[in-house]
Every structure is written in structure tokens, then in C-alpha cells.
Amino acid sequence: MVITCWSVKGGVGTTTVAVALALAGARPSADRPSPVTLVDLAGDVPACLGLPEPSGPGVAEWLDAGPEVPPDSLARLAVPVGPGLELLPRGRAPLVGPRGPVLLQLLAATGRVVVVDAGTVDGAPVARAFAAESDRSLLVTRACTLAVRRALAAPVRPSGLVVVRDPGRALSTADVEAALGAPAVAELAVDPAVARAVDAGLVRARLPRSLVGAVSALLPVAAA
Numbered sequence: 001m002v003i004t005c006w007s008v009k010g011g012v013g014t015t016t017v018a019v020a021l022a023l024a025g026a027r028p029s030a031d032r033p034s035p036v037t038l039v040d041l042a043g044d045v046p047a048c049l050g051l052p053e054p055s056g057p058g059v060a061e062w063l064d065a066g067p068e069v070p071p072d073s074l075a076r077l078a079v080p081v082g083p084g085l086e087l088l089p090r091g092r093a094p095l096v097g098p099r100g101p102v103l104l105q106l107l108a109a110t111g112r113v114v115v116v117d118a119g120t121v122d123g124a125p126v127a128r129a130f131a132a133e134s135d136r137s138l139l140v141t142r143a144c145t146l147a148v149r150r151a152l153a154a155p156v157r158p159s160g161l162v163v164v165r166d167p168g169r170a171l172s173t174a175d176v177e178a179a180l181g182a183p184a185v186a187e188l189a190v191d192p193a194v195a196r197a198v199d200a201g202l203v204r205a206r207l208p209r210s211l212v213g214a215v216s217a218l219l220p221v222a223a224a
């Protein structure tokens with residue numbers, strides 16, 4: 001199961017949602033399949049997790065290496081984050097090359113829950129490939145007219161919306177759903193506790209309650 005979080009506008013909370021999904025998914029629970037691989041295509045995940053910047057190669061170098069890379073090379077790139085959670089870092093090179101769909105297939109075949117922070121989809125083609133072809137394609141957006149306009153012009157249609165609600169918006173979540181023709185699968189409030197936890201590097205230690213509540217329903221449930 002590959003769940004890709006993406007956006008059409010910067011700074012809406014995409015990385016935070018992806019990180020919260022991965023942390024919530026990795027929590028031991030009877031009805032959740034784990035473990036989780038968190039794939040960083042945008043580069044902010046280590047900072048959001050309060051981790052040092054990984055110094056080794058990442059997705060960018062894997063894409064750059066071409067089809068000759070050994071079969072276990074992806075697994076070797078993974079950095080352990082904690083019980084049940086590993087990070088596939090972005091790496092340093094530009095995200096180029098045609099192997100995005102191959103990467104997606106390999107990740108899907110691991111049997112792990114794979115959560116991807118694809119960032120804004122007007123960037124690297126690999127981000128577009130993940131947003132277009134993942135099992136769940138989640139557009140993280142504010143209820144904002146400008147964001148809706150951009151989403152309508154985006155090259156990808158989401159399967160679901162994660163609406164980050166800041167106060168005073170004229171548009172309701174239902175308005176955004178109607179405009180984009182996709183269901184809001186999660187709604188979360190702009191919560192100062194979230195911003196504080198991210199800034200302090202404490203998201204791993206204490207995932208804010210508002211995030212857990214919002215993202216838990218997005219995770220797959222294990223077959224009984």
C-alpha cells in the first residue's frame with residue numbers, strides 16, 4: 001500500500017501530514033499492518049522528524065544510478081527511525097530520470113505501508129508519477145480559492161483531500177470537495193501545538209493529538 005501526500009502550493013502542511021501518517025502507522029496496534037517506510041521526495045522529512053540530515057545516498061542517487069543497481073539497493077538506502085519505521089531519504093542530487101514508476105513498483109512490492117512526501121507536483125517528474133499512480137493520492141490543501149485553482153490545473157487528480165483548516169476561510173471543506181471532485185478523507189485544524197512540536201523536533205516523541213486523530217483513518221487496516 002503506497003500513500004502519497006502532495007500539494008499544489010508550498011507550506012500547507014504536506015510534510016507534516018506525511019510524517020504524522022508514518023508515525024501513526026508505525027505505532028504498534030492489533031489492527032494495523034506495519035512496518036512503515038517513509039519516502040522523502042521533497043527533502044524536509046528529517047528536519048520534521050527532528051533527525052540529523054542523512055549523509056548517505058538517497059532516492060535521488062538511486063534514480064540517477066539507472067537500471068543496473070543491485071536488487072537490494074533500495075533496502076540499503078533506508079535509515080532506521082524507530083520501531084516499525086524507516087526513512088528512505090531524498091538524497092542530494094536532482095530528482096531526475098524516468099525510473100519513478102519503477103521505484104513505485106519496487107516499494108509497493110515490499111509489502112510495507114509506504115508513505116511518501118512528494119512535495120509540490122509541479123516539481124520533479126518522480127513526484128508526479130507517485131501522485132498519479134499510488135494506491136492513495138492525497139492532495140494536502142488549505143480551503144483556499146487560489147489553492148483550488150492550482151489544483152484544478154494540476155497534472156494529477158487526487159483520490160482524496162486532506163484539508164488543513166485555518167480560521168476565517170470563506171470556503172468550506174464541502175466547497176473544496178465539490179470544486180475538486182474528490183472526497184475530503186481527513187480534515188485537520190491549524191493547531192499551534194503542531195507547529196511547536198515540529199519546531200522543537202518533538203514530533204517523534206509526542207505526536208500531537210490533533211494529528212493522530214486526523215490521520216489515523218487514512219491508514220490501512222490489517223486483514224483479520
Ligand SMILES: Nc1ncnc2c1ncn2[C@@H]1O[C@H](COP(=O)(O)OP(=O)(O)OP(=O)(O)O)[C@@H](O)[C@H]1O
Pocket residue numbers: 007009010011012013014015016017042044119120164188189190191192193194195196198199
Ligand atoms: N496542522 C498544523 N497546524 C499548525 N502548524 C502546522 C500544521 N501543519 C504544518 N504546520 C506548520 O507549517 C509549516 C509548514 O509545514 P510543512 O513543512 O509540513 O508544509 P509543506 O506543505 O510540506 O511545505 P513545503 O511546500 O515547503 O514542503 C511548518 O512550520 C509546520 O510546523
Ligand SMILES: [Mg+2]
Pocket residue numbers: 014015016042044119
Ligand atoms: Mg514539505
